Amino acid sequence: DTEVTQTPKHLVMGMTNKKSLKCEQHMGHRAMYWYKQKAKKPPELMFVYSYEKLSINESVPSRFSPECPNSSLLNLHLHALQPEDSALYLCASSHWTGGNQPQHFGDGTRLSIL
Amino acid sequence: GQNIDQPTEMTATEGAIVQINCTYQTSGFNGLFWYQQHAGEAPTFLSYNVLDGLEEKGRFSSFLSRSKGYSYLLLKELQMKDSASYLCAVATDKLIFGTGTRLQVFP
Numbered sequence: 237d238t239e240v241t242q243t244p245k246h247l248v249m250g251m252t253n254k255k256s257l258k259c260e261q262h263m264g265h266r267a268m269y270w271y272k273q274k275a276k277k278p279p280e281l282m283f284v285y286s287y288e289k290l291s292i293n294e295s296v297p298s299r300f301s302p303e304c305p306n307s308s309l310l311n312l313h314l315h316a317l318q319p320e321d322s323a324l325y326l327c328a329s330s331h332w333t334g335g336n337q338p339q340h341f342g343d344g345t346r347l348s349i350l
Numbered sequence: 351g352q353n354i355d356q357p358t359e360m361t362a363t364e365g366a367i368v369q370i371n372c373t374y375q376t377s378g379f380n381g382l383f384w385y386q387q388h389a390g391e392a393p394t395f396l397s398y399n400v401l402d403g404l405e406e407k408g409r410f411s412s413f414l415s416r417s418k419g420y421s422y423l424l425l426k427e428l429q430m431k432d433s434a435s436y437l438c439a440v441a442t443d444k445l446i447f448g449t450g451t452r453l454q455v456f457p
Contacts, residue, residue, distance in 0.1 A: 334380070336441070339395070
């Protein structure tokens with residue numbers, strides 16, 4: 237079990253569907269992250285939130301829309317995804333975005349696009 | 351550019367010692383992390399180095415040489431449960447992961 241909770245664990249959706257991934261942490265961390273991980277590859281950074289404000293967007297397509305409603309929650313809204321978007325989506329958090337802060341990862345949502 | 355290299359795969363025997371190397375060339379450096387990731391699970395934090403030298407934590411140790419852009423993770427007294435991917439990650443203004451090393455431990 238990790239201290240970062242992601243739901244759902246698995247998601248299958250069609251290319252025209254709209255769905256959301258959710259992430260929650262109660263460690264008082266003020267930085268939260270979304271990563272995408274393909275099989276046998278390292279995690280790739282998508283977005284960084286610092287104190288509930290978006291601080292980094294790694295040129296992610298607009299079909300992925302992040303949202304940080306409060307300091308404990310992070311959502312990723314999905315719309316009109318493509319088959320190549322099938323991957324493990326990991327959420328992480330850290331005390332802040334300083335370089336010496338380890339990130340704590342959730343177990344991820346395994347997303348399949350039909 | 352940002353470049354972090356690790357061997358793709360390594361094998362070792364239970365009870366042995368294995369060293370996983372990581373070389374990096376990045377614009378900026380705020381420290382180097384090692385993470386362990388079992389198949390289908392979240393990466394878990396193992397160690398952090400920002401100054402040169404060796405950090406020891408139980409069976410795991412991590413070494414850093416900033417001048418050489420080099421780090422290694424040393425795993426002692428290998429156990430079957432150590433079979434996993436090991437990710438080297440450099441902190442700049444964000445965390446940049448290496449390609450990962452898949453370690454298989456055999457009995």
